[in-house]
Amino acid sequence: SAVISQKPSRDICQRGTSLTIQCQVDSQVTMMFWYRQQPGQSLTLIATANQGSEATYESGFVIDKFPISRPNLTFSTLTVSNMSPEDSSIYLCSVAGTPKNEETQYFGPGTRLLVL
Amino acid sequence: GQQLNQSPQSMFIQEGEDVSMNCTSSSIFNTWLWYKQDPGEGPVLLIALYKAGELTSNGRLTAQFGITRKDSFLNISASIPSDVGIYFCAGPLNAGNMLTFGGGTRLMVKP
Numbered sequence: 001s002a003v004i005s006q007k008p009s010r011d012i013c014q015r016g017t018s019l020t021i022q023c024q025v026d027s028q029v030t031m032m033f034w035y036r037q038q039p040g041q042s043l044t045l046i047a048t049a050n051q052g053s054e055a056t057y058e059s060g061f062v063i064d065k066f067p068i069s070r071p072n073l074t075f076s077t078l079t080v081s082n083m084s085p086e087d088s089s090i091y092l093c094s095v096a097g098t099p100k101n102e103e104t105q106y107f108g109p110g111t112r113l114l115v116l
Numbered sequence: 117g118q119q120l121n122q123s124p125q126s127m128f129i130q131e132g133e134d135v136s137m138n139c140t141s142s143s144i145f146n147t148w149l150w151y152k153q154d155p156g157e158g159p160v161l162l163i164a165l166y167k168a169g170e171l172t173s174n175g176r177l178t179a180q181f182g183i184t185r186k187d188s189f190l191n192i193s194a195s196i197p198s199d200v201g202i203y204f205c206a207g208p209l210n211a212g213n214m215l216t217f218g219g220g221t222r223l224m225v226k227p
Contacts, residue, residue, distance in 0.1 A: 042218065048214060
């Protein structure tokens with residue numbers, strides 16, 4: 001499986017500020033995704049991070065609120081902009097299309113965000 | 117859109133007991149995945165199922181891909197305290213790799 005790291009692992013932020021979360025994979029992967037997991041809830045897909053082009057967002061998520069970058073096949077960032085307490089969640093990076101397994105999706109450890 | 121209905125939502129069992137949880141959908145899935153999420157961690161893949169009717173084991177875990185492609189179950193035999201966590205089923209939303217997740221089954225094991 002792929003080894004995925006996320007930074008920061010957790011943060012406490014003030015309302016109105018923005019936070020950028022980084023996701024690093026130890027091998028080149030085809031697909032990278034960002035999910036949100038609200039407290040006590042399941043995972044919801046935010047967007048697919050596309051290398052060299054704009055991310056593909058799911059219904060209910062927009063680029064202005066969650067800008068995403070993917071400069072290469074091993075790295076992506078998610079920014080949570082103009083944060084409010086409702087943005088308090090775990091944000092998870094996941095990847096698919098590793099050299100050993102094209103279909104299986106693996107997750108990073110998550111970034112725990114608390115907005116005050 | 118496609119939705120996965122996972123049950124039960126939670127289970128509180130005695131150590132040593134067997135556990136069974138399942139997922140159903142009104143849509144056909146070509147892949148079923150079962151993940152476990154420990155507190156403070158990201159989901160970890162337990163078992164992946166790719167063929168209808170497939171039965172796959174991973175240690176004390178056994179999962180099956182329903183023949184109709186609309187359901188799957190996960191069994192855990194002889195549960196131990198470290199089995200505590202949230203178990204999620206998941207399947208691809210469409211032709212891409214984007215996953216939709218079930219609501220999760222929270223498992224608690226009493227020593």
